[in-house]
Amino acid sequence: MRIPRHPFTYTLVVLVMLTALASGPALAQEVLVTKRASALRDGPADSAATLVALPAQTPLTRLPTRQGPWIQVKTAAGASGWIHLFDVGSPTEQGTVASAATGALRGLSNLFNRGSAQNQNTGGPTATVGIRGLGAEDIANAQPNMAALTQAEGQRQDAAQARRFATDASLAARAVDPLPVPAPPAPVPNPNFKGALP
Numbered sequence: 001m002r003i004p005r006h007p008f009t010y011t012l013v014v015l016v017m018l019t020a021l022a023s024g025p026a027l028a029q030e031v032l033v034t035k036r037a038s039a040l041r042d043g044p045a046d047s048a049a050t051l052v053a054l055p056a057q058t059p060l061t062r063l064p065t066r067q068g069p070w071i072q073v074k075t076a077a078g079a080s081g082w083i084h085l086f087d088v089g090s091p092t093e094q095g096t097v098a099s100a101a102t103g104a105l106r107g108l109s110n111l112f113n114r115g116s117a118q119n120q121n122t123g124g125p126t127a128t129v130g131i132r133g134l135g136a137e138d139i140a141n142a143q144p145n146m147a148a149l150t151q152a153e154g155q156r157q158d159a160a161q162a163r164r165f166a167t168d169a170s171l172a173a174r175a176v177d178p179l180p181v182p183a184p185p186a187p188v189p190n191p192n193f194k195g196a197l198p
Helices: 007-027 096-122 136-141 146-154 159-168
Strands: 031-034 038-041 050-054 059-067 070-075 080-084
Touching: 050 080, 059 080
Parallel strands: none
Antiparallel strands: 031 059, 038 050, 038 080, 059 070, 070 080
16 A cells, blocks of 8 residues: 655554554453452552452453552453452463462562552552561461472471482582671660760
8 A cells, every 4th residue: 555645644644553553452351360269449459448259260351450460350240440460360270389379479469569558548658669467368368288388398308318419419518617706786875865874
């Protein structure tokens, strides 16, 4: 196809192409399912109110909005809200090991994002990384991974096996001097202290 060389024509072609590109992703909506029982929340935070309890394998449609690890989704019933990225996956994703791994990642993500969510609620300074402990929901939803525990136990080595490994690898023992004991820190004077030191 030959495009006439006119500035208005070029502008029109560019606008049509940009419109097509912008509307393309909106037409192709991603279908997701929940990996475990989750909550559809009214905001992108664990502290946000629960709109709907979602059982495992609930189909969802992903909406274009995302904030950190939270994405906006819509249920088949038409309810829209926020869910954590690690709580959803593609319908073809299977396996308890993958689910346990993403559950661990979800807990780790929560660990680093709790501080920023609290600051957003109070209107204080926003932090991109915060530290927190486990919440009641994390503890209630925690599931032991017995297969991983059995696998870890199977890799345990005793002293005899360690010596055998060192011999097979031609490792030699070396004496290493211990690190010196550091001097205790000097006391820091308190300018507000009015009493006499002994």
